[in-house]
Amino acid sequence: xxxxxxxxxxxxxxxxxxxxxxxxxxxxxxxxxxxxxxxxxxxxxxxxxxxxxxxxxxxxxxxxxxxxxxxxxxxxxxxxxxxxxxxxxxxxxxxxxxxxxxxxxxxxxxxxxxxxxxxxxxxxxxxxxxxxxxxxxxxxxxxxxxxxxxxxxxxxxxxxxxxxxxxxxxxxxxxxxxxxxxxxxxxxxxxxxxxxxxxxxxxxxxxxxxxxxxxxxxxxxxxxxxxxxxxxxxxxxxxxxxxxxx
Ligand code: NAD
Ligand code: ZN
Numbered sequence: 001x002x003x004x005x006x007x008x009x010x011x012x013x014x015x016x017x018x019x020x021x022x023x024x025x026x027x028x029x030x031x032x033x034x035x036x037x038x039x040x041x042x043x044x045x046x047x048x049x050x051x052x053x054x055x056x057x058x059x060x061x062x063x064x065x066x067x068x069x070x071x072x073x074x075x076x077x078x079x080x081x082x083x084x085x086x087x088x089x090x091x092x093x094x095x096x097x098x099x100x101x102x103x104x105x106x107x108x109x110x111x112x113x114x115x116x117x118x119x120x121x122x123x124x125x126x127x128x129x130x131x132x133x134x135x136x137x138x139x140x141x142x143x144x145x146x147x148x149x150x151x152x153x154x155x156x157x158x159x160x161x162x163x164x165x166x167x168x169x170x171x172x173x174x175x176x177x178x179x180x181x182x183x184x185x186x187x188x189x190x191x192x193x194x195x196x197x198x199x200x201x202x203x204x205x206x207x208x209x210x211x212x213x214x215x216x217x218x219x220x221x222x223x224x225x226x227x228x229x230x231x232x233x234x235x236x237x238x239x240x241x242x243x244x245x246x
Contacts, residue, residue, distance in 0.1 A: 001227070007236065009227045010190075010212055011243035016097055016189035023204055024109070027193020031082040031234045036105055038214070040193045041124045055169035059130075062151035062160045068150025070145055073163070074138070076105065077124050081112035084192060089113035089236035094246050098186070101179040103194060103201055105165045120172060120201055122165035127152075138163070154231040155220060169212050171199065183207040190214070193233050196221050 001009065014020055026036030027109045037049060047068075051057060058065045089095035089112045097117030100109050105124055108115055125228070127141040128134060134156050139159050150162045155174035166172055189208035196219045205211050210223045214236045222228045229236050 003229070006227050006229045007239045008241050010214075010229065010236075011240050012092070013212055013226055014190070014212065014240070015244065016139055019098045019185050019212065020091075020096065021098055021182060021186045021208075022100045022103060022190045022191060022192055023201070024088075024100060024192045025194025025196075025198075026104060027195075027213060028084050028102075028233045029076075029079070029082070029106050029108055031084065032079045032106075032108060033234060034079055034240060036193070038197070040217070049161070050168045053167055055167040058167060062162075066145055066150055066152070070142070070163075073105065073165075074124060074142060077107050079108065080173050081107065081108045082234050084233035084237045085109055085128040086111035087234075087241050088192070090241060090246060091244075092116065093160075094244075095243065096246070097190075099182060101182070101201075101204065102197060118175045118182065120166070122163070122173065124163065124165065125162045126164045126209050128164055129154035129157060129159040130162050132157045135164075136161070171236075173207065176200070179204070180207075188212065191201040191219070191221070191225075192237070195219060226227055 011140045030036050052068050085108050088097060089101055092114055100114050101120060102109055103120045103121050105121055107123055124138055125144055126135050127138055132154060134154055141152040154161055183204055188210045189205055193215060205221045211221060211229045213222060213225045215221060215232055216230060
């Protein structure tokens with residue numbers, strides 16, 4: 001199949017599906033200027049996030065953890081959604097997409113207008129105390145860090161604060177359970193910009209009766225997919241919208 005045939009195939013799959021979910025990863029946000037992990041030049045080539053972004057690193061030396069990660073991560077939230085995020089929001093608005101399961105913590109789907117969203121690796125809007133679990137807006141943590149208070153502390157019990165993102169070594173929170181439930185009703189899973197290597201999210205394609213993949217590089221799930229488009233998410237999803245007449 002050439003590119004146009006693949007776009008038409010993808011558009012038809014979406015048109016004929018009663019419940020389409022999108023599963024997105026870091027690759028959908030690279031066109032917004034946020035590096036992914038595994039592309040050439042991605043974060044993985046510079047550090048090992050399994051070490052620096054782990055719950056072990058946070059507990060062992062929280063000040064070092066915040067020094068390494070905080071400013072780059074909060075910088076994600078200042079970026080703007082790109083055409084791929086907007087295309088998914090538009091598909092939902094038009095009744096052609098039930099929701100988005102995202103591994104990203106950057107908040108760009110919400111910013112683009114997606115409503116039904118499962119942020120299975122958390123987000124950067126809040127933080128909470130590791131001891132008493134009190135929750136605060138993220139600025140409460142960032143302001144302390146900027147004033148030189150590192151690690152930032154809970155005002156109720158002086159426990160160390162943590163970001164409400166899922167770190168390597170953490171259990172997945174409530175949004176993952178919701179995503180699995182939604183997958184039970186899903187007839188088509190549209191993967192966008194994920195290497196599908198981070199578990200347990202990488203098991204979700206196994207639950208989908210039909211699978212479509214939009215990713216620059218190949219993935220381990222390509223063989224199961226009805227269609228694989230190896231191109232950039234912004235281009236592909238914009239073209240799919242056009243093919244659907246939206
Ligand atoms: P990954 O880095 O493992 O894989 C990204 C995939 O996207 C790659 O296969 C790459 O070929 C593809 N890609 C890159 N740019 C693309 C584009 N413009 N269009 C289409 N495909 C493109 O990412 P992952 O599978 O999401 O796993 C990484 C983990 O790191 C996730 O758990 C995620 O939570 C986290 N992470 C999040 C962010 C973010 O919030 N934006 C950024 C980096 C890492
Ligand atoms: Zn506390």
